Amino acid sequence: MAALLLRTSRGLGACLRVATGCPSPSSCVVAAWSSARWPREGAVAWRTHAQVRHYSSSDKLSIDMDDKTGVAVLKLSNPPVNSLSLELLTELAIGLDKLEMNPSCRGVIMTSAHPHIFSAGLDVSEMMGKPTEHYREFWRAVQEMWLKLYGSSLVTIAAINGSSPAGGCLMAMCCDYRLMADNPKYSIGLNETKLGIVAPFWFRDTMMGVVGTRVTERSLQLGLMYSPAEAVHVGLVDRTVPEETVFEEARTEMARWLKIPDHARQITKSMMRKTTIDHLLAQRDSDISNFANFISKDSIQKSLTAYMQALRQPKK
Numbered sequence: 001m002a003a004l005l006l007r008t009s010r011g012l013g014a015c016l017r018v019a020t021g022c023p024s025p026s027s028c029v030v031a032a033w034s035s036a037r038w039p040r041e042g043a044v045a046w047r048t049h050a051q052v053r054h055y056s057s058s059d060k061l062s063i064d065m066d067d068k069t070g071v072a073v074l075k076l077s078n079p080p081v082n083s084l085s086l087e088l089l090t091e092l093a094i095g096l097d098k099l100e101m102n103p104s105c106r107g108v109i110m111t112s113a114h115p116h117i118f119s120a121g122l123d124v125s126e127m128m129g130k131p132t133e134h135y136r137e138f139w140r141a142v143q144e145m146w147l148k149l150y151g152s153s154l155v156t157i158a159a160i161n162g163s164s165p166a167g168g169c170l171m172a173m174c175c176d177y178r179l180m181a182d183n184p185k186y187s188i189g190l191n192e193t194k195l196g197i198v199a200p201f202w203f204r205d206t207m208m209g210v211v212g213t214r215v216t217e218r219s220l221q222l223g224l225m226y227s228p229a230e231a232v233h234v235g236l237v238d239r240t241v242p243e244e245t246v247f248e249e250a251r252t253e254m255a256r257w258l259k260i261p262d263h264a265r266q267i268t269k270s271m272m273r274k275t276t277i278d279h280l281l282a283q284r285d286s287d288i289s290n291f292a293n294f295i296s297k298d299s300i301q302k303s304l305t306a307y308m309q310a311l312r313q314p315k316k
């Protein structure tokens with residue numbers, strides 16, 4: 001249990017370094033991932049005789065792990081729009097860490113408990129009218145969630161059953177595969193510039209890894225939101241499926257991915273993502289300061305206030 005606490009409290013990067021004896025975040029990601037599933041002594045705490053185990057103690061997030069299939073289902077449940085508050089981000093990071101430490105877990109399907117909205121992205125109210133210390137804490141939690149999800153050694157599949165702007169799109173892009181409901185009312189994309197804010201470099205790099213440089217440049221500057229069909233066209237989403245089948249299709253897709261030996265897939269995933277992860281790890285504190293300074297500016301606060309007021313207007 002002590003080992004488990006050590007791992008969960010320090011985050012995946014640190015716990016993997018502990019597991020591998022590797023001193024620096026930048027030099028050990030491949031080695032760490034290849035052995036991340038080995039240290040069993042702490043993870044034993046999560047073993048259960050029941051086939052399905054409920055993991056999260058939060059009412060904003062449910063995580064059900066099926067020991068038989070090795071697949072966990074993570075459902076966002078923060079009405080009305082699954083916005084990513086400090087609390088939900090923290091729960092997400094803890095939940096992902098627990099799954100990472102569970103030797104029976106091989107894959108995670110991420111979806112929304114509420115139809116029509118996957119996630120409205122970061123909770124804008126966390127970025128308005130708060131003291132600098134709060135902005136720093138909030139941004140560290142955003143980073144932590146990204147590090148856990150993008151850096152997960154598990155197969156991660158996003159079953160996108162509704163709109164997914166900004167931080168919602170980021171979470172989906174962190175996954176290995178994206179299925180989206182084919183409802184043309186839904187949209188997905190990084191729309192930050194439309195709020196007068198700037199997606200940081202690791203949002204950009206995550207998107208570049210999914211759709212390439214040109215589509216990222218256009219999408220970010222214009223703050224483009226894509227319909228499901230357009231998202232497939234630019235490669236932001238892997239495929240659309242009928243709305244009522246999103247979850248079952250995600251399960252079928254997961255089975256395909258789980259046919260690949262874990263160690264080979266994990267090392268390959270690590271090779272693809274290591275540079276981007278190391279980039280943030282090397283600049284974590286300065287990234288937090290940049291965010292806190294940027295978001296505290298009067299002009300940015302005014303933009304966010306105007307955006308939220310516009311959002312509250314009755315829809316035409």
Ligand SMILES: CCCCCCCCCCC/C=C/C(=O)SCCNC(=O)CCNC(=O)[C@H](O)C(C)(C)COP(=O)(O)OP(=O)(O)OC[C@H]1O[C@@H](n2cnc3c(N)ncnc32)[C@H](O)[C@@H]1OP(=O)(O)O
Nearest residue numbers: 083120121122123124125163165166167197198291294312
């Ligand atoms: C020099 C470089 C330095 C760089 C430093 C970093 C800079 C900062 C980077 C920050 C990155 C930000 C990432 C984000 O994720 S920002 C959030 C962006 N999200 C959005 O723009 C989504 C906005 N919402 C919507 O489009 C719609 O609400 C949605 C399609 C999701 C749902 O529509 P629906 O019609 O179903 O619901 P409503 O619009 O009526 O909304 C219901 C209530 O929910 C409130 N709401 C919506 N979204 C948010 C949100 N993201 N945060 C907080 N609250 C939200 C909405 O206001 C309604 O509230 P009321 O009921 O009170 O009216």
